Amino acid sequence: MKISYECGPCFLRQAREALDLSTDDENLKMEIMGEIFEYLSQNFKSGTNSNSTGSTMHALIKQRTGCADPYHKEKIESNNLALKYLPDVKKILEEDDSLENHVKIAIIGNILDFGAFTLDDDIESVIKNSLKKDLTIKDIVEFENSLKANDKVLYLVDNTGEIVFDKLLLSKIKEYGLDITIAVKSEPILNDACMAEALDAGLDEFGSIVEIGAGTVGYVDSKISDEFREIFNSHKFVISKGMGNYEGLTEIDLSTKEIYFLLCAKCNTISRDIGVNLQDMLLFKK
CATH class of the missing domain: 1.10.8 (Helicase, Ruva Protein; domain 3)
Incomplete structure (x- = not known):
């Protein structure tokens, strides 16, 4: 973008x-x-x-x-805080185990800035109130059809903290029998998840974790490794989390892929580009 x-x-x-x-x-x-x-x-x-x-x-x-990872402490704290709330979120999903609710939870993870929360904050209320909101763009039928029609999926994660909530959607995807490949950054950038944070959050329970070969803001096609390009090209079905990945992926030809973007429109530039309002929750196929 x-x-x-x-x-x-x-x-x-x-x-x-x-x-x-x-x-x-x-x-x-x-x-x-x-x-x-x-x-x-x-x-x-x-x-x-x-x-x-x-x-x-x-x-x-x-x-x-000379500081290779400015957000190192914040990333650890974000994962730890999100993990503390994971049991509460699981209880919420027990009341409605639908695919749509799992998608919403993953997007709510994108909304929550765990680095800005403390244990005294009422994150549970934020989650419950967000679950009551409908997705502004909701390609849930197409999404489930892709889950049923494909045997593998590439899942591009976004931030630490958020990746803990991704676990719940990854678990739901597993019910459809897909092999999951989870892509993380190779080098620290902002509070994005790298291999260490993904392993710390337990994402390896749901699929193989690979690095994109770069430490860029979002996805920058010219910077990914040859190894990851092979992986990316071999996956027809791709799930992309967050605004940064949306900004980068929409710069390249996606015509051969079934790619779904899960994000909250948190800035005016993104909102205008997609054609939605600020803070809208979105699941859409590009």
Whole structure:
């Protein structure tokens, strides 16, 4: 997906956050922010790829600060907090074990920023209230048909914390008898799930976990490894979680694939691109 004018302040917000997590050296932060201003002044223009721009910016921060994983602590805490609520979510699903509810739970995982919650927050109410909302785009019939018609699926995960809720949808997918391949980032980027966090969350219970060969914001086709490209090309049926993967995958030809996007539209640029309202919950086939 291409950047909009609203991506500018978002890039700068992310840069500030990553810098604060990477170093306490105020002079270094000033230097790096100046370099980011220079980079954006040259590259922030219509037609620029949003994922590639963000990836370059975060790579610069990691290289200049020497901090390879600024969000390491936050990722661990997000997974641990989500795991504490997993039994409660399972109880909710016992009341309605439908495929649609499992999809909603996976999307609610995309809504919840576990890094911003504490054990004192009423996450259960957030979950229950979100479950009452209907999916704005609900290609659930097509989705179930794909589950029945295919023997394997590639599942592209998004953030830590969120991946714990993905387990419930992965468990439901298993009931359809599919072999599941779960794709994670190869290198740390933001709070995205890498191999360590996926294993910590127990995703290996449901399928084989593979790395995409890159540590990019979302999916950047030019950066994935040859090994992952083989895996991607060999899967007709793909499930994509989150906005970053949507931004990247919609840049390439998907005409030969049955690809479903599960996400919450959390920014205006994404909302406009899809044609929905802010905070809408979506399951749609592209």
